[in-house]
Amino acid sequence: MILLFGGTTEGLAAAHLLDVLGESYLYLTQTPTSQRVNGEHRHGALDAEDMVALCRQVRARLVIDAGHPFASQLHGNIFTASEQTGVPVVRFERPGLMTDMPGVRFFDSFAQMCDALALHSVEPVLALTGVQTIVHFKAVWAMPVHFRILDTDLSMQKALLSGIPPGQVHAAPAHITAQSVQQLIDRTGARLLLTKESGQSGYFSVKQDVARRNNIPLWVVRRPPMPAFSHTVFDVKALHRLMLSMRKELWKEDANLRSGYTTGTCVTACAKAALAAIATGHFPTDVTVVLPEGERVRLAIYPQHLDGASASCLTIKDAGDDPDVTHAAEIGCRVDLDASGQITFERGVGVGMVTLPGLQCPVGEPAINVVPRRMICEALTQTAHELELPLGMRVTPFVPDGEALAQRTFNPRVGVAGGISIIGTSGRVVPLSHEAFVGAIRQQIEVARAMGCCEMVATSGRRSELLVQPRFAHLPHQAFVHHGNFIGDTVQMVADAGFGHLVLGIMVGKAIKLAEGHLNTHSHRVTFNADFAAQMALDAGYDHSVADAIRQLTLANAICNLIPFGGQEPFYMAMACRCHQAIKATLQCNMALTVMILNDDREVTFSDFSVCC
Known part of the structure; x- marks a missing residue:
């Protein structure tokens, strides 16, 4: 709550x-x-x-x-x-307000303002400070000081209880307009206006404009600290x-992870809101978007630009509890009406351009995938029909921080330059989604294949990639992919894509799990089995004291403290062999596979297994 x-x-x-x-x-x-x-x-x-x-x-x-x-x-x-x-x-x-404003005098308190009024020769005075402040000016009521209060029984009751003469109290609606303030000035003959530093939502600019037009000073009490x-x-x-940051950082529940919305859903909402603004002259505060499976979701809208047949706006992306780099980022869209009779797409700031083959979009096109394009077109077509607008329009998605965000994604590697991609197949971001992660891996594999690569290197992440990269300097960076915990899926996709050789680089912690036969090594699915590791040590010829010490461990990486890591150490050679056997026994492929066991101190051991699995 x-x-x-x-x-x-x-x-x-x-x-x-x-x-x-x-x-x-x-x-x-x-x-x-x-x-x-x-x-x-x-x-x-x-x-x-x-x-x-x-x-x-x-x-x-x-x-x-x-x-x-x-x-x-x-x-x-x-x-x-x-x-x-x-x-x-x-x-x-x-x-807050600027302190240097022509015709405006600032005070630190009501008492200070009241003292200045006592020395002031101009009268009468109109106070726009509210019913609660009447008592602060009791010493100068006789100037007279007139007060504008809300037109409610409670406000009038408070005013009269203060003892001020009823003729110096003027009830008015909450919404302040230049006309209503001018009417009070005309009624009271005021030659000085008093107000509080209440900001633009407190109608300060209206009060300032009226004071300027009447050539009378405006006195302002600064807000308290x-x-x-x-x-x-x-x-x-x-x-x-x-709020979105708090949801992820403070309120996240591992047992009940929240889903979010894709960049495609965000752009669809903004496109719909921009078209509505063109038709009506104002932006909606939020819009409802229909996802591909029929679910209706509501997104907040923040206006940016509106000029005749052109409008743009933003929303804030909620990626739920997924580790999405665009979570809480601004995602926007501009819509320009034209006479084409069609909906066309252009690349805005922070949206990438496709530079390599193998993606859903042709080379040279903005990186806006098929499903988001369809969502946007359907939403705009329906909105144009409802608002009786012609269908011709140019759609330009943009992401203000997209170029910087893209450096934290795989986009540079798969040939999307200059920004992020507008993606999504369901409109939803599922936290820690198997489907989303595997989909990203598949995209990288397809790009590498389209570039003519015949060999790929799969590692668990950037750190392990840096360990093996010097040994494969002949390969372009698109030939390196991160398998994360999805080892089995990655190997199968590489094989299905027709590659002749895969090098699988894997850290000791994940390698132990793979050696035991687990092709998905996520800690939610499988944990380190010390008994299995101990038995593997015995089978490799180590004595029982080493095996007993391994059984006491809770982390696989700690094995390196008992058995020094190295390419000639039987334990790690056995580990690589078992990893190879686990993949061969489970997957259907015809591809040479090399297993590399890695550890944290940048040493690498190769397996000698390059046979087809």
């Missing part, structure tokens, strides 16, 4: 984001409000002790403080409750990215 302290524009924006993300939350305000949210709404003042009790009662995992900047008591209580419960707090803050919250964001997009 998330506790959201709102009652503000920021509170509503945060609530809407939590709705889109599917998070459960309590929306908390001090007084009743006309704001409507989908989460449970409670009102009433809470002190620090009450907040501590509430956090524990609902098992809160996060507090979002979107309260008004001047609600100092609220912020202090939230900070105290966080310290006592350990529940992290995100402060959703309004951007905030407690040292652990996180502060200044817009919904930043809150969105922080």
Whole structure:
């Protein structure tokens, strides 16, 4: 459960984001409000002790403080409750104002402003500071000072209880417009405006413009300092990215991993939103996308550009609990109407271009795979029909950080240059997906084959690849692939692709598992079997004291402390032989296979097995 302290524009924006993300939350305000949210709404003042009790009662995992900047008591209580419960707090803050603004004078407190008013000869004064501040100006009510308050019975009751003359209180709707402020200036004859540093969501620019047009000064009370919250964001997009990071870093449950959305789904959502903006003149806050299997998902939208027949926007990718480098990245799309009568694709910033054969897209095309293209076209066709727009349009996906992100993927190796790929077959990212990982391996194998390679080197990862690379300097980097834990799948795919030779480089920890016959070495499926390793040592001619010592181990790599690693050591030669036999006994292929056992100190031992398996 998330506790959201709102009652503000920021509170509503945060609530809407939590709705889109599917998070459960309590929306908390001090007084009743006309704001409507989908989460449970409670009102009433809470002190620090009450907040501590509430956090524990609902098992809160996060507090979002979107309260008004001047609600100092609220912020202090939230900070105290966080310290006592350990529940992290995100402060959703309004951007501050520049202090050097023509016609604007800043004060550090209401008391300081009131002292300045006492010395001020211009009257009357119009205060746009809210009903809670009336008592702060009691010493100068007689100037007179007029107050704009909310048009509610509660606000009027608070104002009159302060003792101010009723004629100096003016009820008005919550939404402030230049016209409504001007009407109050005309009614009161005000020659000075007072306000708080409430930010743009507090209509500061409206007040400033009206003061400038009337050639009267604007006095501003600076917002009080905030407690040292652990996180502060200044817009919904930043809150969105922080929430996704928290989901993965703080709230991940290994027994219940979350799925997410592909880059293709993200671009589809943005394309649909951009086309809707062209037709209606404004962007939706979120859109619903239909995935290939019929599931409907909702994604938040962040506008970027709208100009006649052209629009672009962003979303934030949620890859769930998958170790996806694009998790929490901005994924966007631009749509431009044209007279072609067709939907065409162009490459935007951060989207890669195909430079090698063997991928789904032809060389020279933007790396937008078949299923995402189909999803985008279907969504745009339906949206154009609903909005009565012509179908001709140019679609340009973009990823602002895509070029940097691509360096952490296999894209440079498979011939996708300058950015990431827009991919996905189901629209969903399944965490730690066997299918997704194997699909990436297959793609690399297909590229290497299309380049004319006849030999491949498969290692568990980048570290082991660096160990063996010097011995295969004659091969292009596309001929190196990472098998991870999926050894059996990798060997079979290389064989099916028609390669004549595969070199399998494998670290000792995974090699022990493969030697025992496990072609998938993931720790969730198989753990180190010390008894098997001990028996293998006995079979290789080592005495019982070595075998007994191996049986006491919990990590396979620790064997190297008992049996020195080296190419002539019988234990490791036996390990390589058993790995070869395990693959030969299980897979159907006609390919030469060389097994290399690797260890952490950059020594390599070769097996002598290059026979067909």
